[in-house]
Amino acid sequence: MSNSKSSITGHSSNRMWWKRITPSGIYEPILKEETLxxxxxxxxNSKLNELEFKSRAKKICPYVIIKFNYxxxxxxDKLSSxxxxxxxxxxxxxxxxxxxxxIKN
Numbered sequence: 323m324s325n326s327k328s329s330i331t332g333h334s335s336n337r338m339w340w341k342r343i344t345p346s347g348i349y350e351p352i353l354k355e356e357t358l359x360x361x362x363x364x365x366x367n368s369k370l371n372e373l374e375f376k377s378r379a380k381k382i383c384p385y386v387i388i389k390f391n392y393x394x395x396x397x398x399d400k401l402s403s404x405x406x407x408x409x410x411x412x413x414x415x416x417x418x419x420x421x422x423x424x425i426k427n
Contacts, residue, residue, distance in 0.1 A: 330377045339378065343368040346417030347401060363397050364417070 326336040333339065347364030360383075372390050379385060391397065401419065 326378075326382045328378075328381050330374070330381060333374065336378050336382070343370065344417065346419050348413050348415055348419060350413045352412070363400055365398070365401070 329335040329339075334342070343366045345364040345366040347362065349363075350361040352359040352361065375390070376388055379388065
């Protein structure tokens with residue numbers, strides 16, 4: 323999403339929007355038969371507009387279902403759990419997580 327130059331009408335490009343909200347976290351692509359699941363767990367100090375986020379995601383990858391949660395403690399705890407990272411090999415780090423996370427083997 324952060325490298326997409328697409329935008330929604332009347333708003334900045336996804337690339338500029340991503341720079342403005344400066345999120346940090348992980349995403350985990352999971353391929354299940356004919357379905358791609360993208361699990362984002364992220365933090366940001368900017369207020370996110372849920373409709374804008376969904377619109378930006380839908381423009382670059384039309385989705386069937388999207389679940390949007392706010393301050394879900396169980397999900398946020400995964401960001402600090404070394405065991406979660408150890409057992410999920412396809413996780414991609416971004417933002418501060420990319421520079422600060424040390425994965426122990």
